[in-house]
Amino acid sequence: MRVYHFSEHPYPNAWDDPHGYLRVNLPNRALDPKIAADLFHRYHDEYLLADELGLDLMLNEHHQTATCMNATSIVSLSIMARQSKRARILILGYPIGHRPDPIRAAEELATIDVISRGRLDMGFVKGVPYEFAPSNANPVGVMDRFWESHDFIIKAMTTHDGPFNWEGEHFHYRQVNLWPRPWQQPHPPVWSTTASKSNARVLGERGYVIAVLGSGYNTRMLYDSYREGYAATHNGALPGPDRFAYLALFATAHNEAEARRRGELVASYLRTGGNVYPPFKNPPGYLSVDDTARLMRGFTPERSFTKDRRVVDMRTASVQDLIDSVLMVCGTPDQCYTQITDFIEYTGGLGNLLIMAQAGFLDHADTVDSLTLMAKEILPRLKEYKQPVVASAAA
Amino acid sequence: MTLQDSAATITVNSITVEVIEKGRGRPLLFLHPGIGLDRSAPVIDKLAEHARVIAPSHPGFGNSEQPRAFTTIDDLAYFYLDLLDEIDLNDTVVVGVSLGAWIAAEIAIKSTARLSHLVLANAVGIKVGARDTRDIVDIFAITEPELNKLAYFDPTIVERDYKAMAEADVRIVARNREASARYGWSPYMHDPKLKGRLHRISIPTLCLWGSADRILTEDYGRAYCAAIPGARFETIARAGHYPHIEQPDAFARAVFAFTQGQAK
Numbered sequence: 001m002r003v004y005h006f007s008e009h010p011y012p013n014a015w016d017d018p019h020g021y022l023r024v025n026l027p028n029r030a031l032d033p034k035i036a037a038d039l040f041h042r043y044h045d046e047y048l049l050a051d052e053l054g055l056d057l058m059l060n061e062h063h064q065t066a067t068c069m070n071a072t073s074i075v076s077l078s079i080m081a082r083q084s085k086r087a088r089i090l091i092l093g094y095p096i097g098h099r100p101d102p103i104r105a106a107e108e109l110a111t112i113d114v115i116s117r118g119r120l121d122m123g124f125v126k127g128v129p130y131e132f133a134p135s136n137a138n139p140v141g142v143m144d145r146f147w148e149s150h151d152f153i154i155k156a157m158t159t160h161d162g163p164f165n166w167e168g169e170h171f172h173y174r175q176v177n178l179w180p181r182p183w184q185q186p187h188p189p190v191w192s193t194t195a196s197k198s199n200a201r202v203l204g205e206r207g208y209v210i211a212v213l214g215s216g217y218n219t220r221m222l223y224d225s226y227r228e229g230y231a232a233t234h235n236g237a238l239p240g241p242d243r244f245a246y247l248a249l250f251a252t253a254h255n256e257a258e259a260r261r262r263g264e265l266v267a268s269y270l271r272t273g274g275n276v277y278p279p280f281k282n283p284p285g286y287l288s289v290d291d292t293a294r295l296m297r298g299f300t301p302e303r304s305f306t307k308d309r310r311v312v313d314m315r316t317a318s319v320q321d322l323i324d325s326v327l328m329v330c331g332t333p334d335q336c337y338t339q340i341t342d343f344i345e346y347t348g349g350l351g352n353l354l355i356m357a358q359a360g361f362l363d364h365a366d367t368v369d370s371l372t373l374m375a376k377e378i379l380p381r382l383k384e385y386k387q388p389v390v391a392s393a394a395a
Numbered sequence: 396m397t398l399q400d401s402a403a404t405i406t407v408n409s410i411t412v413e414v415i416e417k418g419r420g421r422p423l424l425f426l427h428p429g430i431g432l433d434r435s436a437p438v439i440d441k442l443a444e445h446a447r448v449i450a451p452s453h454p455g456f457g458n459s460e461q462p463r464a465f466t467t468i469d470d471l472a473y474f475y476l477d478l479l480d481e482i483d484l485n486d487t488v489v490v491g492v493s494l495g496a497w498i499a500a501e502i503a504i505k506s507t508a509r510l511s512h513l514v515l516a517n518a519v520g521i522k523v524g525a526r527d528t529r530d531i532v533d534i535f536a537i538t539e540p541e542l543n544k545l546a547y548f549d550p551t552i553v554e555r556d557y558k559a560m561a562e563a564d565v566r567i568v569a570r571n572r573e574a575s576a577r578y579g580w581s582p583y584m585h586d587p588k589l590k591g592r593l594h595r596i597s598i599p600t601l602c603l604w605g606s607a608d609r610i611l612t613e614d615y616g617r618a619y620c621a622a623i624p625g626a627r628f629e630t631i632a633r634a635g636h637y638p639h640i641e642q643p644d645a646f647a648r649a650v651f652a653f654t655q656g657q658a659k
Contacts, residue, residue, distance in 0.1 A: 133536060138580040140573055141466075279536050284569075284576035292569040296557040 001351055001382040004090055005050035005371060006058040006247070007358035008269065009043050009076070011036060014066035015272050015360070022275045023065040023130050036069060044079055046358060046367050051084035053375035058090040058354050063134040067273050074108045081116035089116055092191055092211055092354070093125030097142040098135035102149040103173050106156040110182040118183035123191035123211065124150055130280035140285030145170045150190075157187040191245065195303070197225040204229025204239065211354065213247035214314060216325035218305040223347055224393070231393040241351030241387045246343070249328035250355035251362070252336050252373045262370060263319040263330035268360030270314045270327065307346070329355065333377035340378070341385055348390040353382070405451065407478045412459035414451040418443025421511070421654075422487040424475065425450040426495030428637060429534075429575035431457050431567060438639040441647035445655065446488065451478070453498070455574035457567055468494075468520070468578050468586060472501035479509045488654050490514040492639050493610075494575065494584070500623075503600075504592040512654045513596065515619070516603040516646070517611060517636050521590040522582070523618040531584045532610045535576060546636040548607035593622040600626040601653040603646070605638035627653070 014030040015022065047057050057080055061073035070076050073091055080089050089112070099105055113120040126146045132139040148170050155164070156178050163175040182188055191209040194200050203210045204226035212219050223244055230239040249269065251262035282295060294301075304312040306324040314327050322328035326343050329336050344350045357374065358367040405414050415432070417439060423446035425439070432452050442448045453471050455461035465471065475498065479487060487510050491499030497520030503513050524530045534542055543550040557565050602620035604613060613630075620628045629649055634641035 136581050138576065140577040140580065279538055283535060284573040284580075289566055289569045289573060292573075293562060293565040296565050296569060297560070297562065298558045 001241075001353070001379075001385065001387075002056050002088065003374060003379055003382065004056040004058040004088070004352065004354045005047065005358075006060070006354055006356045007043050007046065007367075008060060008062070008068040008356070009040065009070045010269070010360060011039065011066045011069055012268070012361050015268065020275065021277045022067055022272055023062075023277075024133055024280050025064075025277055026066055030066065040069065040076075042364050043358065044076070044083075046364065046371065047076075047080055048083055049368060050357075050371055050375070051080075051087040053371060054086075054379060055371065055375055056088040056090065057084060058092055060092055061095065062128065063131045067269070074112070077108075077112050077120075078115070081112045081119070084116070084119075087119065088121055089119050090121040090123055090191065090354075092121075092123030093193060094123065095127030095131065095135075096124050096149040096153070097126030097146040098131060098137045099149065100137070102152045102171055103156065103176065105149070106153040106178055109153070109188065110157060110178050110180055113182040113184055113188050114180045116183075118188075120182075120184070120188040121191055121209070122188045123193070123209075124153075125193050129283055129286045130276045132283045132286065133280055138285070139283040142286065154187060154190075157182050194222065197221060200225040201229035204231075204243075205233045207234065207239070207243070209243055209245055209352065211245035211247060211352075213354075214303055214327060216304045216312070216327055217307045217309070217343075217346060218303070219246060219326075219347055223349075227348075227390060227393040236393075238390055238393060241344075241349035244347065244350045245352035245354055246326075246347070246350055247354040247356065248326055249322065249330075249359060250336075250357045250370065250374070251328070251330045251366075252333055252370050252378070253366075254332065254373070256332055256335065259331050259335075260319055262362060262366050263322070263328060265362040265366070266330075266356065266359045267317075267319055267322060267328065269356065270322070271316070272360070274315050307342075333373050336374075337378050337381050340382065344385075345388050347388075349387045351387070405478065405482070407474060407481045410454055410460050410462050410474065412451045412454055413457055414449060415439060416450075417448045418446055420446045422446070422484040423448050423650075424479070424484070424487055424489045426475070426489065426491035426498050427452065427456070428493035428495050429456075429571060429579070430637070431571035433640070436640060436643070438643035438646055441643045442490070442650065444647070445651050449482075449484070453495075453574070455577060456571050461574065461577075466577060468497055468501050471498045471578065472505060475502050476506060476509075485509050486511045488512045488514065488650070490516070490650055491518070492516040493519055493636060494579065496520070497584075497586075497589075500589060500593065500596070501586065503596045503598065504589070507596065507598045510598050513598055513600040513623075514603060514650050514653065515600065516638055517605050517608050517616065518602070518619055519579075519584045519611065520586060521593070521619055521622070522585050522587060523590070523615055529583065530611070530615050533583065534610070535580070542610075545609040548605070548633050548635045548641050552641070590622055593619075594624060596623050596626075599653070601649070602626055602628045603638060603649055604628065604630045605634035605636060605641065606630040606632055607635040610636045 061070045062068035163177040166173040193211045200222040210226045249266045251266045253259040302311045304325045312321045312325040329339050452459040489499045496515035496518030600623045604616045620626045631638040639646045
């Protein structure tokens with residue numbers, strides 16, 4: 001069992017107006033570079049502490065937003081590759097659906113893998129809907145570009161006998177020959193996120209790590225679709241828990257009241273992260289025509305479920321609702337352990353827990369304490385914990 | 396609105412599109428804007444009074460097939476040149492509005508062999524202004540009510556409640572929006588090469604302008620017109636970006652006054 005520490009590197013000082021838009025069009029005069037520098041240093045310190053404590057590290061990137069200052073995740077990845085000592089370093093994700101330059105993405109990731117001496121996990125994502133404006137990538141056809149970019153990066157990383165050429169539908173390169181080539185062979189592990197059963201099955205067929213967020217006690221159907229796809233390409237064998245990941249917000253403390261106080265601060269991520277000017281929320285072609293038509297007609301998909309099948313709206317939910325739907329793991333270390341293992345029993349096996357242990361206004365001292373308790377009082381028990389075994393791929 | 400009514404189709408190069416065919420006389424190919432083709436639009440009947448109107452939904456729009464390889468307005472222009480060959484149309488008036496006018500211009504720079512006249516209404520498709528200024532309002536960065544205020548002289552005529560509409564009709568709205576992005580996301584609603592090729596248009600050309608358009612400026616429309624040799628510029632009052640919808644009579648009169656010197 002691995003536990004990855006994650007922070008979006010927020011700039012919460014710009015969150016004061018909860019009715020304003022925090023992404024894409026918030027004028028950057030709202031950011032003071034001196035405060036931003038202090039925040040980066042502080043977040044990096046917390047990552048390095050997580051490394052020392054035996055946790056693994058997850059980074060991501062978003063663009064033009066106060067919710068996440070890692071506009072180009074390669075910078076924080078580079079710092080972690082050099083300064084951390086032992087942790088796995090997961091990027092989740094690299095938005096290759098937005099990027100016009102998969103050759104540079106391959107070079108960046110291979111270099112990170114070498115500098116970290118083989119500690120990179122490569123999470124590829126298509127990118128969130130509101131960032132098709134900042135990237136100017138066409139939202140129409142994004143999954144086609146995602147897979148061609150992926151195919152190119154993997155070929156570039158696994159070709160060692162001289163240059164090749166690439167003349168695809170979307171990308172064209174000559175004399176492709178990565179220097180340095182990646183440390184891990186044949187290439188760093190591939191991860192991806194999904195919320196759809198069809199994509200989950202595709203990830204299973206390829207044997208990549210599937211990462212899920214926001215679905216709570218509705219996650220099992222995605223994992224089962226993954227298992228079906230995996231079995232179909234692995235002679236019926238079922239994937240181990242290391243193929244599954246789940247992201248939850250996280251806050252712990254020695255007593256429940258303090259943990260709940262921290263949970264409220266961390267929850268501000270969910271309560272602000274969706275503040276996006278509506279036209280950017282669903283650019284044309286990002287969703288299928290059928291899904292877009294359903295949204296236009298007022299049907300919003302139910303996403304986050306509790307164990308007793310209540311639907312939770314993550315933007316407005318109380319901390320208790322967030323705990324019930326496993327959008328957040330929160331409480332004393334004992335309570336957190338129980339919440340996590342209850343959920344793992346439900347999923348049928350989950351080897352990678354991704355915890356957003358810092359978000360919003362949760363300060364350095366609280367973050368350090370929460371991470372330390374996770375590492376010293378919860379993680380050792382999770383490592384001892386015996387994962388459930390799924391008998392068959394059928395859902 | 397009767398968007399989902401069954402329509403005739405035509406297949407060109409294995410690509411099937413829906414098409415309205417109405418009226419008799421000289422062929423008139425009507426190329427709809429990015430919002431699609433309203434099958435019940437009065438302008439079709441007005442144009443059909445004096446012409447054989449052929450009004451397809453472009454590939455990817457309405458219920459027309461979206462070929463995987465089609466990504467640019469250039470693809471649509473070649474598709475329509477093939478369509479003119481397929482049904483052997485000659486002496487054809489091509490009338491386009493907004494994105495449809497962009498397609499019409501891209502057709503005419505390639506070949507006017509089967510065309511007699513070109514009518515471009517509130518055309519997009521070229522770049523005239525500074526590189527750090529949009530010539531064309533970014534329709535993907537504003538809400539639909541904001542867009543309608545800019546596009547129409549009277550925005551109240553297009554207020555729609557999607558929750559009350561049939562699913563098939565809403566799908567078509569979503570499909571038209573997706574196709575508009577497919578062909579016009581970047582470079583945004585223009586072809587950087589087009590302006591320098593407009594000089595090739597050698598047939599009589601009328602640039603119509605719904606004068607209440609705030610998606611485009613009249614200066615943009617006049618610059619477009621000035622790049623086409625001998626083209627004539629006329630405005631239509633009490634109409635915005637879609638003059639064929641807001642002033643169908645005046646629109647049809649202007650088309651025929653130009654192409655036939657009648658019905659004015």
